[in-house]
Amino acid sequence: MIRLATPDDKKALMGIAGAVDLFSPQELEELDRMLTEYFDGNLNSDRFWITYDDGDPVGVAYYAPEPYTEGTWNLYFIAIHPNRQREGIGAKLLCYIEQMLAKRGERVLLIETSGLPNFEGVRAFYRKHGYDEEARIREFYKAGDDKIIFRKVLATLKNPN
Numbered sequence: 001m002i003r004l005a006t007p008d009d010k011k012a013l014m015g016i017a018g019a020v021d022l023f024s025p026q027e028l029e030e031l032d033r034m035l036t037e038y039f040d041g042n043l044n045s046d047r048f049w050i051t052y053d054d055g056d057p058v059g060v061a062y063y064a065p066e067p068y069t070e071g072t073w074n075l076y077f078i079a080i081h082p083n084r085q086r087e088g089i090g091a092k093l094l095c096y097i098e099q100m101l102a103k104r105g106e107r108v109l110l111i112e113t114s115g116l117p118n119f120e121g122v123r124a125f126y127r128k129h130g131y132d133e134e135a136r137i138r139e140f141y142k143a144g145d146d147k148i149i150f151r152k153v154l155a156t157l158k159n160p161n
Helices: 007-019 025-039 089-103 117-128
Strands: 002-004 048-053 057-065 072-080 108-114 132-142 145-153
Touching: 002 089, 007 025, 007 048, 007 057, 007 072, 048 089, 057 089, 072 089, 089 108, 108 117, 117 132, 117 145
Parallel strands: 072 108
Antiparallel strands: 002 048, 048 057, 057 072, 108 145, 132 145
16 A cells, blocks of 8 residues: 555654665665654655555655756655565556656656666666656766666656546
8 A cells, every 4th residue: 555654654664765775874864854854744745755555664755846847846765675676566656656746737757866886776667667867967976976867757647537
């Protein structure tokens, strides 16, 4: 079941983020801060933390509008616990986000990720789900670590009825 994350989910969501082993300690600290602010009601209500709950949260995603744009959104974070990867949970979360945004009339979903070799599976996942590599900013995160931006137009997902 996909649902909005609640404060009771915070520990499990942080556990998922740590278990995927793609984030530095500083990035995990920032994630913890973001979740705390979100659950304390300090973030804009147009930002969404969702979870895939199978008795306990096993997946998490965070998406929000891109400031100063019309209908452009960012998927900032998606992670599935390693014990539950390759079950289609990430695809379900991604599809849910795309459909929710398309229903709202939003236009574009952007996703940023690292160009490091250990992120190749992440990049392949986005390509598999119809995302095009729109841009690459060399050496963005640090020397040797490019930022890769993927893009998908949401208008094609709208229900014609």
